[in-house]
Every structure is written in structure tokens, then in C-alpha cells.
Amino acid sequence: MRITRALRFGIGALAIAVVAGGCGGGSNKTATEHASEGKLTIGIKFDQPGLGLRNRDGSFSGFDVDVATYVAGKLGVSPDKITFKEAPSAQRETLIQNGQVDYVVATYSITDQRKQKVDFAGPYYVAGQSLLVRADNTEITGPESLKGGKKLCSVKGSTPAQNIQKNFANDVQLQEYDTYSLCVEALKSGAVDAVTTDNIILAGYAAQSPGQLKVVGQPFTTENYGIGLKKGDKDSRDKINNAIESMINDGSWKASLEKNFGNAFPIPSPPQVDRY
Numbered sequence: 001m002r003i004t005r006a007l008r009f010g011i012g013a014l015a016i017a018v019v020a021g022g023c024g025g026g027s028n029k030t031a032t033e034h035a036s037e038g039k040l041t042i043g044i045k046f047d048q049p050g051l052g053l054r055n056r057d058g059s060f061s062g063f064d065v066d067v068a069t070y071v072a073g074k075l076g077v078s079p080d081k082i083t084f085k086e087a088p089s090a091q092r093e094t095l096i097q098n099g100q101v102d103y104v105v106a107t108y109s110i111t112d113q114r115k116q117k118v119d120f121a122g123p124y125y126v127a128g129q130s131l132l133v134r135a136d137n138t139e140i141t142g143p144e145s146l147k148g149g150k151k152l153c154s155v156k157g158s159t160p161a162q163n164i165q166k167n168f169a170n171d172v173q174l175q176e177y178d179t180y181s182l183c184v185e186a187l188k189s190g191a192v193d194a195v196t197t198d199n200i201i202l203a204g205y206a207a208q209s210p211g212q213l214k215v216v217g218q219p220f221t222t223e224n225y226g227i228g229l230k231k232g233d234k235d236s237r238d239k240i241n242n243a244i245e246s247m248i249n250d251g252s253w254k255a256s257l258e259k260n261f262g263n264a265f266p267i268p269s270p271p272q273v274d275r276y
Contacts, residue, residue, distance in 0.1 A: 026099025031229055031236040034102050035075035042068045043087030043095050043104035043228075047181040050204030050260045051107055060084050062204075066256040067124055067247065068105040071227065074243035088178060089158045093117045096228050103240065104228040107201055110274075119233060120226030121240035123271045124247075127198035128219020129160050132205060134187060135214050140194050142217035143168035151175055151192040153183035160196045163221065180205070188212065198223050203261060224271065241273045 027034065034040055044064055045052035051062040069079050087095055087106045095101045096118045107127070110120045133140045146152055146169040153175040154161035161174045175192050177183050183195045184205050195202065199219050206213045227240050247253045248270040257267050 026095075026101075028099055030233045031102035032075065032233075032239060035072070035077050038077060039081045039083070040072050040075070040077045040102045041083045041085055041100070042072065043085050043092060043101040043106055044068060045088075045106045046086045047179050048107065048201055048204055049208040051201060052105075054084075054086075061260070063125075063200075063256050063260045064105045064107065066252075066260070067227075067244075068103075070247045070252055071103075071105075071240050071243040074246060075239060088155075090156045090178075092228060096230055099230070102229070103236070106228075107198060108226055108228050109198075109223040110226040114228070117231065118228045119231050119237050120228055120274075121237045122226035122244055122273060123224035124227065124244045124253075124273075125200070125225040126268065126271045127200045127223040127225060129163065129196060129221040129223065130199040130202055130219050131216050132184070132187065132195040132202040132213055133193065133216055134190075135212055137193070137214075137216075140216060143196075143220055145169075146172045146194065149173055150194065153177065153186055153192040153195045154197055155180055155183065158197065160198075160221075164196060168220075184209075184213070200261075207261065224274075241275065245273055 031040065044060065046054040048062065052060070052064040053062050054060055069082065072082050085095070085101050087101065087104050092104050092106060092108055093114065096104060110123060131140060131143065139145060143164045146164060149171050151173045152161050152164060156176045156178055161176065165172050165174060175186065177186070180195070180197060180201060183192065186192045187195050199215060202215045206215050229236055229240070253270055254267060
């Protein structure tokens with residue numbers, strides 16, 4: 001049978017599409033199944049000092065990195081077999097659902113809305129929302145002092161700025177960027193008056209810029225940080241919960257916080273893992 005040029009072109013395009021589709025998606029395997037193969041892909045933040053930071057030499061550091069690595073070790077995966085993938089706030093659920101990561105450790109607050117899409121192990125840390133301002137700012141001392149149209153920054157896909165607008169200062173001007181580091185740069189340049197998110201995240205940025213920035217006010221929310229993983233993956237969740245409890249009990253949890261924040265941040269009591 002003679003195949004026309006147009007038909008040959010169509011067949012070739014279809015073959016390319018099939019190959020591309022097969023290579024572009026994530027895996028359907030669970031975290032435990034990937035760990036049994038000796039490898040894991042873990043979502044973390046790349047721009048949060050003290051928590052999840054990609055260093056200039058290509059290495060990664062921070063409390064979340066330590067938690068992710070410790071959990072991987074308990075699942076049988078050595079640090080050199082971990083691939084860290086950037087997990088911006090707005091993409092965390094998508095990365096998990098598409099199988100692009102096995103689990104996410106990225107200052108990921110456990111909420112009922114998120115639990116409709118993914119499951120959580122933990123919490124491994126309890127934070128609270130606060131404010132970051134320039135060191136010479138004496139006007140902003142808490143969320144109520146943002147009234148009067150002050151400019152407030154947070155990241156897309158997160159809820160802290162909306163929380164302030166709804167409950168404390170309804171005329172605040174919200175600015176949203178893709179990452180907290182962009183918010184911090186806007187704060188330093190004077191483009192915004194304050195940055196809001198969890199106190200431990202803000203403390204990391206303040207420690208990175210001594211004398212330039214400060215955290216103000218008492219925390220005014222409770223944020224339970226969990227390890228996000230595929231919905232329905234109970235086996236992996238149970239094993240990760242065991243790992244979190246082990247990290248707390250053997251002193252590694254406290255040691256990591258002290259290493260990453262020093263005296264700049266008070267070490268809280270460890271959380272109670274939720275066995276739902």
C-alpha cells in the first residue's frame with residue numbers, strides 16, 4: 001500500500017506525541033515504592049534561608065531539608081539518592097498529584113482544603129503568622145497597624161496576606177509574588193511596607209540580613225507544617241509519621257533547629273503527630 005506524504009507526516013507526529021507524553025509525566029508509584037528502589041524525589045523550597053535553600057555550590061540546607069533527608073533515611077534512601085525539586089507554594093499540590101515528587105517538605109501548612117487534594121504526615125513543626133519589616137520601622141508592630149493602606153506582600157498560593165486583609169486591616173494593599181525572596185527584596189527597596197508569612201520563615205530572612213530587617217509582633221495564627229504526599233497513600237504516611245517521631249525523640253529535630261537558626265529564634269516544644 002502506498003503511504004502518502006501527508007499520512008507519513010501524521011504518523012510521525014503521532015509517534016512524537018506519544019513519546020513526549022510518556023516522558024513528560026510523573027510517576028504513579030507511592031513514596032514507599034520509590035524508596036524501595038533506593039531513590040526519592042522530594043519537593044522543597046529553594047529560597048527560604050534556614051528552611052529550604054539552594055546554596056551557590058548547588059547543595060541544599062535548612063530545617064526542612066534536614067527533615068526531608070532524615071525521613072528519607074528512615075525509608076531506606078541515602079542522601080546521595082535524593083533529588084530535590086523546587087516546590088513553590090502555588091505548585092505543591094500539582095507536583096504531588098502529578099507524581100513529580102514523592103513528598104513535599106516546604107513549610108506546607110495542613111488545612112482542610114488542601115487535605116481534599118493531598119494527604120499529610122505530621123505535623124513536624126507548629127509555626128505562627130507574623131510580620132517582617134525594615135529594621136528602622138517603628139510604625140508597624142502587629143497586623144492592626146497595617147491599616148491606612150499600607151502595602152503588604154506575600155506569595156501566590158498562600159493565605160497569610162488575605163488573612164490580614166479579612167481580619168485585621170481591610171484597607172491594606174496586597175502585593176503577591178511567586179517567592180518570599182522577591183517579597184523580601186521589595187521590602188528592602190521600599191516597594192512594600194511589610195512581608196507576612198509564618199514566623200520561622202521570616203526569622204530566616206531576618207537572620208540572613210542582620211541589621212536590615214526584623215520580625216515584629218506576636219504570632220497571630222497557628223500553622224501546622226505537614227509533609228504532603230499522594231492522596232490515599234496511607235502506608236507512606238504511617239512510615240513518615242514514624243520517622244518524624246523518631247527525629248523528635250532522638251534529638252535530631254531540636255539539633256537541626258539550633259543549627260539553622262541559632263539564638264535568633266526560640267526553639268519551641270515539638271508537635272504531636274496526628275495519626276488520622
